[in-house]
Amino acid sequence: MRTADVVVIGGGIHGCSTALHLALRGLKPILVEKDYAGRHASGVNAGGVRQLARDLAEIPLSISSMDLWEKIEDLVGDDCGFTNNGTVLVAENDEELASFRARVDDLRMRGYTHEELIGRDELKRLVPAVSDHCPGGVVSRRDGAADPFRTTQAFRKRAIERGAEVIEGVTVTGLARVGDVWRVETSAGPIEAPKVVNAAGAWADRIAAMLGEPVPLTVVAPMLMVTSRLPAFIDPVVILRGRKLSFKQLDNGTVVIGGGHLAVPYRDRNETVIDWTKLAISARTVWELFPAMRIATIVRAWAGIEAYMPDGIPVVGPSATSEGVYHQFGFSTHGFQLGPGTGAMMAELVATGATNVPIDGLGIERFGTLKPG
Ligand SMILES: Cc1cc2nc3c(=O)[nH]c(=O)nc-3n(C[C@H](O)[C@H](O)[C@H](O)COP(=O)(O)OP(=O)(O)OC[C@H]3O[C@@H](n4cnc5c(N)ncnc54)[C@H](O)[C@@H]3O)c2cc1C
Structure with a gap:
């Protein structure tokens, strides 16, 4: 049985960023990606790194992300092709x-x-x-703008260097609470961890459904x-x-x-x-x-x-039904810029139970999901 402090589901910019920031906090994350890191939206987007025209609920995350973009080379060992011409x-x-x-x-x-x-x-x-x-x-x-595939790969590489395990070509197929931990079923066998982050992009509703937490993702x-x-x-x-x-x-x-x-x-x-x-x-x-x-x-x-998502803003924060599970998905065509800062915020939330970056208005409960029973 593999064990970890946190299982991160999804190897886009969000999963890779969260895995890196968890590792930087001394935790041992295992990231599980069904294809390869950056295969989907995070690797093929327009690379726009923009604070401009954001929903009010996203602005604190966007500003905290921009602070990290401006020192991206220190964070991931690659400038990611980031240029800031506005x-x-x-x-x-x-x-x-x-x-x-x-x-x-x-x-x-x-x-x-x-x-x-x-x-x-x-x-x-x-x-x-x-x-x-x-x-x-x-x-x-x-x-400004950056190279999306290079950026996602840089986060993946630095996460591994800092102690995260990244397993690619493996799909998460089930989630079950077993005592104090989550048993994450995958196509390569189970992993147990007390915490799980759902960063599964356009497939994240399926992970939420495994928790009895339906979400109106398109x-x-x-x-x-x-x-x-x-x-x-x-x-x-x-x-x-x-x-x-x-x-x-x-x-x-x-x-x-x-x-x-x-x-x-x-x-x-x-x-x-x-x-x-x-x-x-x-x-x-x-x-x-x-x-x-x-x-x-x-x-x-x-x-x-x-x-x-129906309101065009992401789902970020704890599950409303399942203790120890956190959501980080639904970025509604503008989540690349948010990757560095949201990963840092999520790692803080998972590690300490709280975050200094306001995420009011981004929780899954806004869709009327059930509270933990
Ligand atoms: C064409 C295009 C242009 C865009 N332009 C911009 C832009 O200029 N600026 C901007 O900020 N944003 C832009 N975006 C949006 C941005 O790309 C996304 O919001 C962001 O990349 C989402 O990252 P993610 O990590 O949540 O999702 P993803 O990159 O989709 O990663 C999720 C990963 O989870 C994996 N996964 C899913 N289910 C499972 C499972 N069961 N088991 C294991 N792994 C699983 C998937 O394979 C996938 O790799 C654009 C998007 C597109 C498509």
Whole structure:
């Protein structure tokens, strides 16, 4: 019988980050991943590291994560390709700009200063290629982007170096309480541990179901496409609110275009089917917003399998039914940036029973799940 202090289910950025931070606290975690670390959303996402435009409930986690992103090399021994040229939310008309102003004012009243309203001149300075019809926007200057697969692998590697065990190609198939511990059934035999973290991404509802804790998770598959190389013309990541778009140029000149149009996911087969008609909508948006992009050629498109919650924010915190089990899933297409900080917070919660980073509003009980009986 294998034993551990904590079994972490899932080897995405969240599971790997939590395993590392548990090991840094002197605990012995075993991480179980059914495929390989970074195989799903964490390895194939757009790499956006953004505090901008986050739900209020996520902001403390996002800020604590950004503090770790800024010293990521110290944490994992790799700079993860992280660059911080900011994220700019572009307003396409005066009405949008007015709503952005209201949001920034509201954040200031709550003590958050990371979002900054900008007018036409500053927008043009930050994003010279943007179309002249845009009257301004919001910038979060500490934001940036990183290489997602490299980042997830760096967390995995450092977790192992610090004493975590990572078992890949093995699926968690059951959870049962046996005395004081959890017996985690896997396709390679059972593991016993007093604590379990459910970081199973788009499959996390199945782990929750094993605990009698149903959760309304939807499986989605955001799409991305990438262009051929273009001369450097943009530094920050650009996002839109009204139309679905996120947009950034990599160091090699290629431009990654995404923003929320969805492929069809088949999570039991680890497959997605690209919807080219929806990608054409993203291409049209880019055409209108960045005239310089009209010569670009799309060379590749892909999608990743991701968990989406009805309110668009993750499930983070203790199980409502099962003592010793913690949830960390449902990142609703924006969980990459949250990985470093949420792992640190989760390790603190698991190790001490409390956390200094507020996670109010993120608990599973918001879906009306039963309390421990
Ligand atoms: C195309 C795309 C673009 C995105 N762009 C961004 C972005 O720019 N910025 C941003 O912040 N976020 C972005 N996201 C969202 C981000 O990628 C995810 O929110 C984040 O990676 C989720 O991490 P995770 O560790 O929770 O899940 P995952 O990476 O899915 O990891 C969960 C792991 O659990 C494993 N697992 C599941 N069930 C079991 C089981 N029973 N036993 C063992 N293992 C199991 C899975 O195989 C999987 O590897 C994007 C997502 C996609 C798909």
